[in-house]
Amino acid sequence: MIVHGSSISPFVRKVLVFVAEKGLATQHTPTGIGPKSAEFMEISPFGKIPAFEDGDYKLCDSSAIVHYIDAAYPQKSLIPAEPRARGKTVWFDEYADTIMFAAFAPIFFNRVLASRIGLPVDLGAADKAEAEAVPPVLDYLETIVTDSGYLIEDRLTLADIAVCAPLANAGFAGMVVDSARYPRAAAYTSAILARPSFDVLIAQDRKALGL
Numbered sequence: 001m002i003v004h005g006s007s008i009s010p011f012v013r014k015v016l017v018f019v020a021e022k023g024l025a026t027q028h029t030p031t032g033i034g035p036k037s038a039e040f041m042e043i044s045p046f047g048k049i050p051a052f053e054d055g056d057y058k059l060c061d062s063s064a065i066v067h068y069i070d071a072a073y074p075q076k077s078l079i080p081a082e083p084r085a086r087g088k089t090v091w092f093d094e095y096a097d098t099i100m101f102a103a104f105a106p107i108f109f110n111r112v113l114a115s116r117i118g119l120p121v122d123l124g125a126a127d128k129a130e131a132e133a134v135p136p137v138l139d140y141l142e143t144i145v146t147d148s149g150y151l152i153e154d155r156l157t158l159a160d161i162a163v164c165a166p167l168a169n170a171g172f173a174g175m176v177v178d179s180a181r182y183p184r185a186a187a188y189t190s191a192i193l194a195r196p197s198f199d200v201l202i203a204q205d206r207k208a209l210g211l
Contacts, residue, residue: 001026004040005049007201010165011062012050017161018066020197022076063093066158078158085152092151092159100166103133108169141185149191164192168202172211
């Protein structure tokens, strides 16, 4: 099993954490911004990360990959089978990949990544995202964390992994969830990101970014 892509990407991080939480061995091949090899493009036709191989099976897109992994390796399932819980899990995965990513990406890109890869920095865009896009995301997160400390079925699922993956990048940009304004979201985020599956990757990414 091989996962291609930089773990600085929330989408790659989601797959790597998912695999780790299932207790599966994987080879991680970092691939970031820039031209991709012909071999990579065969797996991911539009050059997006992550790309994935399991023997002769090749797949791209983080959500497609984790659904394949959970079905192919059903031990310790992280995607619920019960229909309503499964539907909510798929929603949270989509929410993280679209709404959350769009809210946090300008902050991470402009405050952390752009200067490191020689691209223009727009701190105004980062400030605007933090002021306007982030609060509704955290307001919602505050309402959906259950008393168990998870989002679905009182246990860790893809929902938690997907939702917390982009929050790690917010942390790289110096953002923390305000525990006074968002006590449940702050406690939840801290607990999930402290799991070894996240913590190891976050430490590696901080070192790679020089943070």
